[in-house]
Amino acid sequence: MTRPTPRESITLMTGYHSPQIDVDVRLNTNESPEPPPGGFAEAVAEQVLAIDWNRYPDRSATKLRARIGANYGLPGEQVFVANGSNEVLQTLLLTFAGPGRTSAVFEPTYALHSHLSRVTGTTLVEGERANDFSIDLAEVERVMIEHRPDVLFLCSPNNPTGIVDAPATIRAVLDMVTATGGLLCVDEAYGQFSDFSAVDLLGNDTPLVVSRTYSKTWAMAAVRLGYLLAPDWIVTELEKVVLPYHLDAMTQVAGTVALDHLDAMTARVARLVEERGRLMARLADLPLDVWPSGANFILIRPTCRDGNAVWQGLVDRSVLVRNCATWPRLDGCLRITIGTPEEDDRLLAALTEVLT
Numbered sequence: 378m379t380r381p382t383p384r385e386s387i388t389l390m391t392g393y394h395s396p397q398i399d400v401d402v403r404l405n406t407n408e409s410p411e412p413p414p415g416g417f418a419e420a421v422a423e424q425v426l427a428i429d430w431n432r433y434p435d436r437s438a439t440k441l442r443a444r445i446g447a448n449y450g451l452p453g454e455q456v457f458v459a460n461g462s463n464e465v466l467q468t469l470l471l472t473f474a475g476p477g478r479t480s481a482v483f484e485p486t487y488a489l490h491s492h493l494s495r496v497t498g499t500t501l502v503e504g505e506r507a508n509d510f511s512i513d514l515a516e517v518e519r520v521m522i523e524h525r526p527d528v529l530f531l532c533s534p535n536n537p538t539g540i541v542d543a544p545a546t547i548r549a550v551l552d553m554v555t556a557t558g559g560l561l562c563v564d565e566a567y568g569q570f571s572d573f574s575a576v577d578l579l580g581n582d583t584p585l586v587v588s589r590t591y592s593k594t595w596a597m598a599a600v601r602l603g604y605l606l607a608p609d610w611i612v613t614e615l616e617k618v619v620l621p622y623h624l625d626a627m628t629q630v631a632g633t634v635a636l637d638h639l640d641a642m643t644a645r646v647a648r649l650v651e652e653r654g655r656l657m658a659r660l661a662d663l664p665l666d667v668w669p670s671g672a673n674f675i676l677i678r679p680t681c682r683d684g685n686a687v688w689q690g691l692v693d694r695s696v697l698v699r700n701c702a703t704w705p706r707l708d709g710c711l712r713i714t715i716g717t718p719e720e721d722d723r724l725l726a727a728l729t730e731v732l733t
């Protein structure tokens with residue numbers, strides 16, 4: 378037998394993996410260090426018992442979308458929901474990009490934007506960020522003029538750098554995208570941890586979508602649920618592409634119940650932002666480059682030792698962070714998720730040992 382081969386672009390792929398190593402302190406995938414608030418799981422369980430298991434779920438997730446939209450003063454028709462924001466982004470690319478079309482990213486940024494572009498057969502253009510990892514508008518202009526991308530991704534706060542794009546930058550990029558008939562997607566997976574949101578720029582005649590997720594802020598990475606806020610005509614197109622009944626009844630229930638606990642979720646974000654400040658101050662005392670962060674993680678680069686060796690030294694002390702040391706443009710860098718104060722103290726102790 379000659380084994381059937383996947384498309385060439387897929388053969389070349391390595392996939393997207395964060396090693397799942399068994400350690401005491403897991404600070405590698407930007408999850409919330411705390412479980413959801415008390416009463417959440419019980420309320421979900423109660424509603425799960427009431428599901429009509431023999432029936433398909435509400436195909437348009439009407440209740441969930443209305444509840445999410447209400448938090449932003451938007452109708453449910455302007456909310457698209459899917460199994461994690463990764464499925465949201467994939468659906469966006471399948472609908473507005475794909476074969477014969479182009480997407481643009483500015484590296485270094487979230488690996489899934491380029492990965493999903495390749496998976497969907499989209500031609501990918503990789504622009505560069507400035508040396509401080511901010512968006513360079515001259516570079517965006519160059520990419521716009523040379524490639525006229527159909528979909529342009531920004532990520533703010535950016536993963537893995539933590540940098541928040543200035544509102545004026547996002548507005549300027551939006552103007553350029555509007556002028557060429559493209560679509561701007563701002564990935565705000567960490568939006569709740571920063572001060573500015575592109576949600577304020579949404580408008581019915583504005584080619585802008587903003588994606589968010591339950592995985593980080595909402596302490597719900599185990600439930601795969603993400604969403605996108607957009608003009609309703611964009612949501613209508615996405616609904617045509619996504620698989621029928623893609624969002625199961627349990628996910629819809631969990632996502633809706635979570636919104637009953639908004640205050641507790643907001644308090645979690647505030648605690649993490651405070652802890653971020655404490656960790657940042659402590660990291661400043663170590664031989665590291667540290668980047669400012671508007672997210673629930675911090676990017677560092679050891680200045681006295683090789684990043685891979687530091688990563689391994691931390692693993693040996695049962696602390697797992699994300700190793701970005703071999704990623705393009707992130708030579709020697711590590712990304713640390715903000716944990717509980719106890720977890721972060723363990724990280725600091727281990728890091729101090731490894732570095733000194």
Ligand SMILES: *Cc1c(COP(=O)(O)O)cnc(C)c1O
Nearest residue numbers: 461462463487536566590592603
């Ligand atoms: C974690 C993350 C996501 C989330 O993906 P989910 O599929 O919702 O878990 C999306 N975008 C960025 C930038 C992320 O870091």
